[in-house]
Amino acid sequence: MMYQVIGLMSGTSLDGLDLCFVRFQKNEKWQFEILQAETIPYPIDWEEKLRNSILLSSEELLEFHSEYGFYLGKQVNAFIQKYQLENVDFIASHGHTVFHNPKKKYTFQLGDGMALKATTGIPVIxxxxxxxxILGGNGAPLVPIGDELLFKEYSACLNLGGFSNISMKKEGKRIAFDICPVNIMLNRFAAELGKKYDENGLLARNGIVDAELLSxxxxxxxxxxxxxKSLGIEWVIKEINPIILNRKPEDLLATFTEHAAVQISKVFNxxxxxxxxxxxxxxxxxxxxEKVQRKTQTEIIIPDEKIIHFKEALIFAFMGMLRTRNEINVLASATGSIKDHSSGINA
Incomplete structure (x- = not known):
């Protein structure tokens, strides 16, 4: 059986909207081919709206949830037209996380799937x-199912997005967890210096690590x-924002880059x-x-750019495909839920 799916992903770092058109086929194991992929940077007004969505009233949030769903639909339509895509079986959309508090049994991703379906005319998961x-899990990380079935040959898979997260096999089970903030902080400090992000860490290289803050x-x-365990924006607001006031952005870049290297290498070791x-x-x-590699003997493998950029969108497409087959797409060993399950709403 062959499936052709568009996966959508919007990360907490607000780099843009990732669209990934993938073909999946199962012989002895699942195989995939990324047919087309693109990141669409958010216009400044959309970036600001998404960043500030946590501050909206309940009514404003519902309105924006619908508005963003229609926005996603327009982007998918443009993507399909640009690359003349045919035979799209369905769309798998992660949405954009606004609230995430597993202890209180809620998580919320912007982007109404019904609006997305209405705009594209394509089924949506x-x-x-x-x-x-709801099943007692952290709601994250979800990508381990893809790591288990699509990237099994590696000891672990590390994602460096808004937050870093890792998945690996331990005692026969796939475990996964968030490690630390990465681009959610680095992009923010780079923006204070007029940059979208810290290219090659050049800004951080010119900063000074604040030993007290690092500690x-x-x-x-x-x-x-x-x-x-998992991290969210609320954790940043509560734990980090109060301790980084009145500091130079280049020094914050240096300090948080070192912090990420320390925490990531510690997990490797x-x-x-x-x-x-x-x-x-x-x-x-x-x-x-470079900083991570200096602190560990683990071999760091950099794949081709399509995998680097679009692995999350690829895996959400894969999760959507598994959902349409009513097969397990969330692993309890990774999220802490009471059981493996097949998750996602069909629109």
Missing amino acids: YDFRSQDV FLNALDFYSQGPP TYALKNVLVSGGGTFNSYLM
Whole structure:
């Protein structure tokens, strides 16, 4: 059986909307081919609206949820037209996370799947996280199912997006967890210096690591917790925002780059990982990658650019495909839910 799916992903770092058109086919195991992929940067007004969506009233949030769903639909239509795509079986949309609090049993991703379907006329699978939270899980990370079935040959898979997260096999089970903030902070500090992001870590290289702040960051309670565990914007607001006031952005870039390198390499070393496949926007931050490699003997594997850029969108397309087959697409060993399950709403 063959499936052709468009996967949509919008990360917390607000780099843009990832669209990935993938063909899946199963012989002895699942195989994939990325046929077309593109990142559409958010216009400044949309970036601001998404960044500030956490501040909206309940009515404004519902309105924006619908508005963003229609926006996604327009982007998909333009993507299909631009590349003359045919035989799209369905769309799998992650949406854009606004609220995520598993302890209180809620998570919310912007982008109404009904609006997306109405705009494109294509079936949509969306809201992949809510069911896991209701089942006692963290609602994250979800990509381990793809790591398990599509990238099994590596000791672990590391994603460097808004937050870094990792998945690996331990005692026969796939475990996964968030490690630390990465681009959600680095892009923010780069913006203060008039840049979209810190290209190759050049800004961080010119900053000075604040030893006191670094020590405080590394001592945060989250890092002493065992997996499964996940991070969200609320954690940044509560734990990090109060301690970074009145500091130079270049020094914050240097400090948070070092902090990320410390936490990521610590995980590599703790689990004695032989090799790790790295993806996500942070992979292009050569300064961060150098710092991580200096602190570990683990072999860091950089795949081709399509995988680096679009692995998450690819895996959400894969999750949507599994959902249409009513097959497991969320692993309890990764999220902490009471059971493996098939998650996602069909629109």
